[in-house]
Amino acid sequence: MSVPEFQQLLQLSAVNPGWVVAIGFALAFVEALALVGILVPGILLLFLLGAMVGWDGPLLLGLGVSVMAGAVAGDGVSFWLGRRYRDQLRTRWPFAKRVQWLDLGEQFFLRHGGKSIFIARFVGPLRPVVPLVVGSMGMPVATFVPRMLVACALWSPVMLLPGALFGESLELAAEFGGRLTLLLLVLVIGGWLLIWSTRSVYETAARRSTWWLKNLALWLRRHRHLGHWFGGLVEPGRREVLSVVTLGLLLVVSLAVLFGALVLAPLSTAAWEAGFELSGLAASMRSHFADPVFLVLAMGVSRPVLLTLIGFGALMLLIQRRWNALLHWLLATLGGWFLALMLNALMGFLLGRPAISGSIGQVPHVEFVVTTLVLGFGALIVAKDFRPRQRKWLYLSTVALLALVALSQFYLARATLNGLAAGLALAMGWLALTGIGYRSRARPYGAPGWRLAAFIGAWLATVLFYVPPNYPEFAAAHQLVQPTRQIGAVAWWTGGWRSLPELRSRIGRADRQRFDAQLAMSRNELEQALTASGWVRPPRLGVDSLRPIFGTRPRPERLVHLPRDFAGQPDDLMRRRMLSGGRVVVLRAWDSGARLEPSATPVWLVQARVLEPVTRLGLFNTWREIDEDSNRALAELRTMGADWQWRRPGPEAPWLVRSAPGGR
Incomplete structure (x- = not known):
């Protein structure tokens, strides 16, 4: 959604408050329906609805009541479906294709009992499932309704108030810096969509991985030549099967993207040059309120900081005598750095690009490649020793941090979207290649939390040491100057x-x-x-x-x-x-x-x-x-x-x- 469209919605909410209340009811109702709510990003939509209303007391109260009513109606319909079909749920569409969600809801209900109705209302994947499950398991209506009403009454303001506060802050931001408004929208909406999509892909892969690996192993057995080379990677009992296969798929996709870019580059020079023109959007987002944040973030992944992190990681692995991890760490980071420099020179030759000062002309963007490799391979080493549920949050945090780094490079006009996309493809491909080699031979190592804390602490210490004395020069080099x-x-x-x-x-x-x-x-x-x-x-x-x-x-x-x-x-x-x-x-x-x-x-x-x-x-x-x-x-x-x-x-x-x- 563009900023002008969002402004039109704000004007619509002021002129037609009844529509806003009705939309709130419909969103809450659909978001609470059995299984359907899983596919609807209701939290984001309700957040935006609260932002449209802002701190308008009467309208916000009316919207809160309508959202609560919609949630009550949706939970009630789901509960009725469960009581109506009971054991038939697993054989009826669409529930027959989503049996794993019913199993998850049943396990949650058996573990928490009546409290599950209240807890599930605040947990996205469980919200549209638990009312259906408790209905199918015969919970009395007199037990379900009071708990459901209390949960919906508390859930409504929790969903709307953050959006209302954000909408009010947008009004203030628009008064003092319109560009800050645009930047806030990009960060909040883009960040939420990124985390939501990454988490959905990770959880889907985790649920379906056993079935995928089983069928892949059977397929490789039927194809003798491919099975001879790759069958060992997916055979039951082999260590880190899922991680190795996932990295292999990532390698295939990344190499396909890079190969396509190299082949098409001489034929689509205009498209690549359009990326430099698009980088002019960075200037339209600049705000002196946000500049210091992105300047520090960009300096936090500059060459001296990255070299220090690579050296610190190597020293840790050397002290721990983890020779396999040390070899692959240096290969992933320094080898990837060299590969990025070579590919950047090759792309410059293919595109016939004139020399451009700074890093904005780099395709792929070298600094972003190295940042992705350092953070990505560091997460890969540590994640192996975390429990699967903890790995998810580590990967989500890494993705969010890399997204902020990419935004800072684009915001400060240090990189084009072409350079960032090519850099991500190269980094992910090289990360997958070195990760396969590491994970197929890796052994468990204790205290992952302490190792992660040491790495983050070293990063912060390096930033605190490097940024203050170099900030004035860096800020001056990236200062927007009004052309005369x-x-x-x-x-x-x-x-x-x-x-x-x-x-x-x-x-x-x-x-x-x-x-x-x-x-x-x-x-x-x-x-x-x-x-x-x-x-x-x-x-x-x-x-x-x-x-x-x-x-x-x-x-x-x-x-x-x-x-x-x-x-x-x-x-x-x-x-x-x-x-x-x-x-x-x-x-x-x-x-x-x-x-x-x-x-x-x-x-x-x-x-x-x-x-x-x-x-x-x-x-x-x-x-x-x-x-x-x-x-x-x-x-x-x-x-x-x-x-x-x-x-x-x-x-x-x-x-x-x-x-x-x-x-x-």
Whole structure:
């Protein structure tokens, strides 16, 4: 779902709250139906529904009641189906094809008894199964209904409140940085889908692995030549059969992707070049609020850190005298690093790519390849000694961390999507190849938790040692700089102003994002005019400013104004003037990058807004924009500069302001 589509849903919820309540009932009902709910990502959909509503008390309450009613209805239908068909469930569609879910529900019910109704309501895979199972096993209605009502009453707010809080935070984020809103949506929705899909694939493979291996072994026995080479890998009794076969399948898929990329590269240069154009989206996501997080994350997988981790892992294995693991660790990491460099050079030759500074031109992206190999093979070594259920969380954490690393590389324009995809394919193929060699000969080794903690501790210690002294230089190298361009002063005044941005951000309402004026004058002249007209600097964000934010009542004179982003940069100039009733008018100005010839006068993009203090969520104080007073803000703006010239080319156009004819 794109951001504009999400904004349309927000407007729909405001205009048609009845539809939102009805959709909430339908989602909760379908999500609770026997087996059907397993296929529906109900948690994500209810989260988004809560985000649409936000902190609208009456509507949120109505939605909560409807979601509870839908959950009650869905559980009731599932319970009735269980009582109606009982032993026939296992022979009827669709239950006959999902017998393992019924077995899981029965085991859970036999273990926890009546408490299973309450517990299962909060556990996704069990939620649509347990009511069906307890009905088929003859639980009395008088026992089922009270437990089900209590569980649904508690489940409804648990599902909706996080989304409502997120929706409220999106509103705040849109006020101060529209790009931050987009980034939050990408992180939350994309991260949830990634974890959900990875977990589903892992659990499906774990359930079906015995059947798959049995049939694969039979098939290899019928094919003598293939069975001679590969039959030993899947024969019963061989160590790590499932892991080796899984890695083999991963190797086949990865090699197919890489082979296709190498063969098609010379024939599809335009598609590869489109990846570099797509990397321009990174700039549209940049926000000075999020930049430090992604800068630290990118530095955490830089070359010195990765080399230190490879050395630390080798030292641990050397001390433990695990020669097989040590050999494959060095082969996976250093060998994969060398392979990535060679393949990157080959792809550059095939594509005829011009030299590009930095790592963005790499296909595959070398740093991401090595990061995937270090984290992936490290997880592979440690996971062998964990219980199967614990392995799942280790793999999920590794996938989530790699996704964040990939996002940080794309966000900072250090990699294209082409480079990341090719890097992932290469890393997974090499990881599978070396992993097969390791797992087929690996022996158990104790204390996996301590080894994992030592590896993570070494990583964090390396990051703490490396990042602080190198952060300023790294941040400067990845700083977004507004490009400068020359415009004739007369040309700007007569129509060239249209070449400058009209909106601060495309996220949020257009009337709130629109620039009110374009001012052509030096920074000193603008600051002096503001001071002479009674505009003052607002309180600075710092430790002392926290008390007014969390005070019992808002104090406008001490309440800070958070910076707002334009093109990934905070406002260059901010002043305010106090009004009656605790309201203020705030002026923000950003350097457009345009310079008017012949005197190189900068053009400032200006917004003036009337704000009033409000308390959000009953927890903290902030500012709310008053749309009805937009004319008042412009009137306050026009009190400045007695000798300034003002011109508005049209009703939707910004005011053009200059201090002397022809600009300066």
